[in-house]
Amino acid sequence: MLLTERERLREELLQLIGQIGRDRSALLPLLQEVQRKYCHISEYCMQVIADLLDIHPVEVHSVVSFYSFLDERPQGQFVIRLCRTATCDMAGKDHVARQLRNDLRIGFGQTTPDGKFSLDWANCLGMCDQGPAMLVNERIFTRVTPEKVHGILAECRQMFGAHATSSPKERQI
Amino acid sequence: MDKELQPIGSETRAPASQRSRTAELLKHAKALGKEIDVSIDGNSVTVPLGTTILEAARELRIHIPTLCFHEDLCLAGVCRICMVEIEGQRTLQSACSYPITAPIRVSTHTAKVRRARRHVLDLLLASHHGECYICTRNGHCELQALAAEYGVDLFRFGRADRPRYAIDASSHAVVRDMNKCILCRRCVRTCIDLQEVGVLEALHRGQHTKVGTFMDKPLADVVCINCGQCINRCPTGALRANDLTDEVWEAIDDPAKHVVIQTAPSPRAGIGECFGLEPGRPLTFQMNTALRRCGFDRVFDTNFAADLTIIEEGVELLLRLQRAIVERDPAAVLPQFTSCSPGWVKYLEHFFPDYLPHLSTAKSPQQMFGALIKTYYARTNRLDPKNIVTVALMPCSAKKFECNRPEMCASGFKDIDYGLTTRELAKMIREAGIDLPKLEKSDFDNPFGTATGSGVIFGATGGVMEAALRTVLELVTGQKIENFFAHADIVPLRGFEGARYAEVPITKVGPVPALVRHLFPDWNWLRGATLKVGVCHGTANAKRVMEDIRDGGRFSHCHFIEFMACPGGCLGGGGQPTPTSPAIRAARAKAIYSEDHAYSVRKSHENPAILRVYEQFLAAGPCGHESHELLHTAYTRRGKYIA
Numbered sequence: 151m152l153l154t155e156r157e158r159l160r161e162e163l164l165q166l167i168g169q170i171g172r173d174r175s176a177l178l179p180l181l182q183e184v185q186r187k188y189c190h191i192s193e194y195c196m197q198v199i200a201d202l203l204d205i206h207p208v209e210v211h212s213v214v215s216f217y218s219f220l221d222e223r224p225q226g227q228f229v230i231r232l233c234r235t236a237t238c239d240m241a242g243k244d245h246v247a248r249q250l251r252n253d254l255r256i257g258f259g260q261t262t263p264d265g266k267f268s269l270d271w272a273n274c275l276g277m278c279d280q281g282p283a284m285l286v287n288e289r290i291f292t293r294v295t296p297e298k299v300h301g302i303l304a305e306c307r308q309m310f311g312a313h314a315t316s317s318p319k320e321r322q323i
Numbered sequence: 324m325d326k327e328l329q330p331i332g333s334e335t336r337a338p339a340s341q342r343s344r345t346a347e348l349l350k351h352a353k354a355l356g357k358e359i360d361v362s363i364d365g366n367s368v369t370v371p372l373g374t375t376i377l378e379a380a381r382e383l384r385i386h387i388p389t390l391c392f393h394e395d396l397c398l399a400g401v402c403r404i405c406m407v408e409i410e411g412q413r414t415l416q417s418a419c420s421y422p423i424t425a426p427i428r429v430s431t432h433t434a435k436v437r438r439a440r441r442h443v444l445d446l447l448l449a450s451h452h453g454e455c456y457i458c459t460r461n462g463h464c465e466l467q468a469l470a471a472e473y474g475v476d477l478f479r480f481g482r483a484d485r486p487r488y489a490i491d492a493s494s495h496a497v498v499r500d501m502n503k504c505i506l507c508r509r510c511v512r513t514c515i516d517l518q519e520v521g522v523l524e525a526l527h528r529g530q531h532t533k534v535g536t537f538m539d540k541p542l543a544d545v546v547c548i549n550c551g552q553c554i555n556r557c558p559t560g561a562l563r564a565n566d567l568t569d570e571v572w573e574a575i576d577d578p579a580k581h582v583v584i585q586t587a588p589s590p591r592a593g594i595g596e597c598f599g600l601e602p603g604r605p606l607t608f609q610m611n612t613a614l615r616r617c618g619f620d621r622v623f624d625t626n627f628a629a630d631l632t633i634i635e636e637g638v639e640l641l642l643r644l645q646r647a648i649v650e651r652d653p654a655a656v657l658p659q660f661t662s663c664s665p666g667w668v669k670y671l672e673h674f675f676p677d678y679l680p681h682l683s684t685a686k687s688p689q690q691m692f693g694a695l696i697k698t699y700y701a702r703t704n705r706l707d708p709k710n711i712v713t714v715a716l717m718p719c720s721a722k723k724f725e726c727n728r729p730e731m732c733a734s735g736f737k738d739i740d741y742g743l744t745t746r747e748l749a750k751m752i753r754e755a756g757i758d759l760p761k762l763e764k765s766d767f768d769n770p771f772g773t774a775t776g777s778g779v780i781f782g783a784t785g786g787v788m789e790a791a792l793r794t795v796l797e798l799v800t801g802q803k804i805e806n807f808f809a810h811a812d813i814v815p816l817r818g819f820e821g822a823r824y825a826e827v828p829i830t831k832v833g834p835v836p837a838l839v840r841h842l843f844p845d846w847n848w849l850r851g852a853t854l855k856v857g858v859c860h861g862t863a864n865a866k867r868v869m870e871d872i873r874d875g876g877r878f879s880h881c882h883f884i885e886f887m888a889c890p891g892g893c894l895g896g897g898g899q900p901t902p903t904s905p906a907i908r909a910a911r912a913k914a915i916y917s918e919d920h921a922y923s924v925r926k927s928h929e930n931p932a933i934l935r936v937y938e939q940f941l942a943a944g945p946c947g948h949e950s951h952e953l954l955h956t957a958y959t960r961r962g963k964y965i966a
Binding site: 194196201206212215 | 515520521522523524525526527528535536537538545963964965
C-alpha cells in the first residue's frame, strides 16, 4: 500500500499518542519525540498534533516557539550548543567557538549544508564548575578544549556514516 | 421549555486535570457560603470566601485601574496595573487575581502602589509604538486613559522610535498593528477561550513575545472567521476594523454616483454609546437624518431584507420538512442552520465543512438587499446599476469579508460595495459636524421603507428564530401568533444562555396561503408534528451544539437552529462601540426588543413591501428561480488545515 509522507506522519503520531495520551499535557512529550526523530517540528506536523489533541494549531506553535529546544525549521542531525555564560566564557569558550566555526565552516545559528550539524549558543548548562561546557544533542561535554572539539566532531561523523542507512532516531548520540 | 445553561467563556482553558486545586477548593468554599471580612482603604465589606480584591473593591465603589482584566474573559493577571498593597505582605499583589482567603487590609493607592503602577505604565509606553493623533482609538484608548490618569508626562524609559512589525492588512475585516500591542492577551483569550476559534496566541518568549497567528501567517490565510470580538476587547489600537470611510466619502462626493445605505438593527441600539449616551438608547430615526445630512442619497432599512430572509429561509425550512416527512427523502438535510451571520458561516466552512448542506442557502439580509438594490431598485427607478454604490451599516466586521466573497455578485456587479461598522459611521457623523442625539427624526426611504418588528429582533440572539417562528407558525396554522404567545413575544427564545432549545407542537393546520400555494398542496402532513428549534450564540457555544449534533444528541433532532458567531448576537458584534460587557449587551438587547414593540407590523410575511417585491419582481415566489439566482448562495469547503 502506498503511504504518503503525511499519512505516515499521522500514523506515527497516532501511535505516539497511544503511548503518551491524548491529554493537553501530552503536548510537550509529543513535541520532544517529534523533535528527536525529525530534528524539527514541521508546520503540517503541528496541525496534526493540534487536531489529535483537540487544541488549536496556533497553541502548538506558541509552545514550539517558546522553547529553544523545539525548532520550526530543520536542524542538523547533531545540534551542538555551546554555553556562553560568564564562567564558561572565562574558562575559554571563545577558543572552542572558533574551533567549531572553523571545523564546521558555519556560524552560530546555522546548519551545515549536508544537514549533519547545527551550531547554537546555550545559556548556562549548569556545568559552571567544569566549563567550557557543550551539549551535543542530549549528551554533555565538559572542560571542552579546541583539541577535544575535533575528536567529538569526528565521533559524530563516524556515527553518522556507520548508521547512515538506519532510522534517524538511532543516529542520535 | 428546556434550557441548557452554558456560560459564555470558560473560566479556565486548562482541562480538569490541570486546573489549580486551590481554585477548586475556593469555589467549594464559596458554595458553602463562607464569608470573610475585608478592609479596603479603611472601608469594610463582607464578601464570600474566594472573592477577588477587585470584585470586593468594585462592591465598595473603589476604583482600581485594570488593563488585562475583562469581564467576558478568564483571568490573566499579566499587566500588573491593578497592583495593591496588602498589610503584612512584602510584595504588591494584583487585585484582579488575588482571591481573598483570610481577613486582610488592602490599600489601593499608597505611595508604593502609585510608584509601581506608574512604573508599569512607563514600561508599557516604552515599547508601545504608535502616534496617538493618527490612531483609530484616539480618545477612547484604555492605555491613553491610564497614562492620563497617572499623569505620565515623559517617556521615562524612552520610546520605540521605529515600528518592529509590519501592519497586517491582509484581511478584509481585521487589521493588526502589533507595534501598538501591549501583550495583555485579551485577544488571545477572546479568540481561544471565548470564541474557540484559535487564531491568535502569544508566540516566542521574553522580549521577543508577540501576539501572532499560526506560523505568523497573514490573517487572511488562517482560520480567522472575522468576528472582530478581539477588536472589541483590545485596549489599544493594535486591532482595528478595516476602515473604508474614505472610500465611502469619495463615493458620496462623486455627483455621478447614487449612494445608497442600508442600516442594520444593531447599530441603532449601539451608536448612542459613541456619542456619550448610556447603552440601550436606540437612535434609529435620528440616524436616518444624520445619514441624509452626510450625503447618502437613499437610506434603507436592512430589516426589509431581514423580512425577506425570513420568508426565503422559512419556506426553505418548510420545503426541507416536506421532503423529509412527505417524500421520506433520506437526502433531506435537517436540522437547517441559519446563514445570516457571516462569522458563523466561515466558522462552519473551516471547522465543520461536512455540515455545509445543513446551512440555509438563503443569503444574509445584507447581501439580499444589495442584490435587490442593483436590480429591482435600479430598474424601478431607472438607474444604471453601475452608478449605484451600496453601503451597508453593520454591527459586524465579518460583513466586510462577506461582501467581498466572489460569489456575492448576483446582480452582475458587486452587490454590496462597502461595509461600514457602527464605530466608523459614528466617526463619519462626527466628521460631518452632526450631534446625533439632538437630531430630529426622519423615516426610511421608499420603496422598501416599511419594515417589521421581526426584522429588528435579528439583532439579538434568538431573534432570527423568533421572527422565523412568527412567520412559519402563522403560515402553517393560519392563526395569529398572538393566540400562542402573548403579544407575539416568543419569550422562551430570548435571553443570553449559551444554547437554548424549544419545542413547538403543531396541533392544527390551516389553509395554505397564496404566497406559497405553488409549493405546498396542503399542510396536513404537519398536523401533530412538533417543531424542534435551537438557538445559540458565540462560536464556543456553536461548537458545543455542533458536537452534540455530531454525537446524535438533542440538537441533532432539531429542525431549525439559529447560530450567531458573536456573544449576544449581532448587538455584541465586532463592529459595535467599545467597550463591551454582559451588562452593555443586555441594555442593547432591551433597546432592540422595545423597538420591536413600537412597530405596527411585526411579522415578516405581513410586510407590504415584501409582498410587492414578490408580486412585481420575484414572480416565481419564495425559493423560486429568480430568488434562487439573486437571494441564494453556495458555500466553500475550507477546512481547518492551512497550507
